[in-house]
Amino acid sequence: MGQKPRAYLSDSNAAKLSAISDEISNWKSSHRITATENQLLRHDLVLAVNRIANISGTYGHHRSILSGGALKDLKLSQSIFSLGNSEGHQVRLGKAEDLAQEITADLVYLDPPYKKRQYAANYHLLETVAVGDKPETHGVSGLRDWWPQYSDFCSKLKIHDALAAIVNGVEAPRIMMSYSEDGLISQQDMIESLSRFGEVKLHEFPHVRFRSNASALKRDLKEFVFEVVR
Known part of the structure; x- marks a missing residue:
């Protein structure tokens, strides 16, 4: 028996997410956008996914039935930047x-x-969106390999x-x-x-x-x- 589909997102939102993420990767690899622009677009995509994810707090597992915000469409919103106090910051x-x-x-x-719950495991889907890769997943929850980020x-x-x-x-x-x-x-x-x-x-x-x-x-x-x- 195969793995049941994981319902972190609706089918339509999952398809949109995949298409948008692939297009961002294509733009980056073809040098149509800079590394900074790639990071900004993925930042906006992470926020968009989090608004319509079918979860109850973290991505340790998904709800069994699509409900609430998960029934809405995935929509990107443009980041708005303040021009004040923009000098001397480092990330x-x-x-x-x-x-x-x-x-x-x-x-x-x-x-x-402050708890034993590892962030990297409980936000694995957002990590995949941010990185833009297609990792192997494991277990019922579909976790990516998060051990390198163990805290x-x-x-x-x-x-x-x-x-x-x-x-x-x-x-x-x-x-x-x-x-x-x-x-x-x-x-x-x-x-x-x-x-x-x-x-x-x-x-x-x-x-x-x-x-x-x-x-x-x-x-x-x-x-x-x-x-x-x-």
Whole structure:
């Protein structure tokens, strides 16, 4: 028995997505667009797909029946840019642990994963749209090979070393990191871990939990911002 069709998108939207992605790739390979223009078009395509995906929060799996926004047509919307304050920005792509030594700033803000759920696995379809490739897929959910993007922040055993690599690597007198009461590491353990690098201040904020279904978990929780002053 073969694999059932995966219903992340309606048939018509899946066909549109494939056609648009292929055309962008053709334009890039024929030098009709630059690398930056390719990235911008794929950025817009990612946003368009996310608006009509048949999911309940992430792409770990799809709904069994097409419903809601998934019944709408895929439509691209043009990105609008502000011309103000457009000088001196830099964007880097890679693991924060590897890029940290390239960063010099007055303030560094970190927003790492805080659960064991790997982002790369749970947003695999958007990764494929962004990259523009046609990878082999595996399992019921049709995951691409996401292991090269594995995050150590999703492991209780590896998170402290990953955090140390970033904090020791960056040149910044102040570092702020957001985390959650729901995180793998408790508030006290995180304070102890960060205290290796400087004085730690804790800021707490009430937050409403995201729930994609009728979860029994409590609705309200605390979000933390840990501030490290060196």
